Amino acid sequence: xxxxxxxxxxxxxxxxxxxxxxxxxxxxxxxxxxxxxxxxxxxxxxxxxxxxxxxxxxxxxxxxxxxxxxx
Numbered sequence: 001x002x003x004x005x006x007x008x009x010x011x012x013x014x015x016x017x018x019x020x021x022x023x024x025x026x027x028x029x030x031x032x033x034x035x036x037x038x039x040x041x042x043x044x045x046x047x048x049x050x051x052x053x054x055x056x057x058x059x060x061x062x063x064x065x066x067x068x069x070x071x
Contacts, residue, residue: 004047004061010034015067018050018059029062 002009004016017029032052039048047060 001066002064004064005043005045007037007039007042007044007048009064010037010048010050010061012037015065016050016052016061017063017065018052018057018061019047020057020059023059030057030059031065032057 004010004018010016012034014034015031016034017031019027020030023030030052032054034050035053035056036051037048038050038058044060047062049058049060051058
């Protein structure tokens with residue numbers, strides 16, 4: 001499992017766990033598939049910012065998962 005701080009680890013369609021801006025204080029994760037990459041730099045210390053296909057939610061990637069992963 002990759003931590004999502006490197007843009008090369010995150011691709012459109014990938015299954016990821018992100019933390020939404022509103023959930024940053026609690027660290028609550030939201031799971032979904034990447035629709036768009038929003039961070040332009042190659043790395044970011046808090047995770048690459050993405051938009052999910054599910055509800056167009058925006059947040060920073062905390063983990064890149066394999067399809068079929070359950071937690």
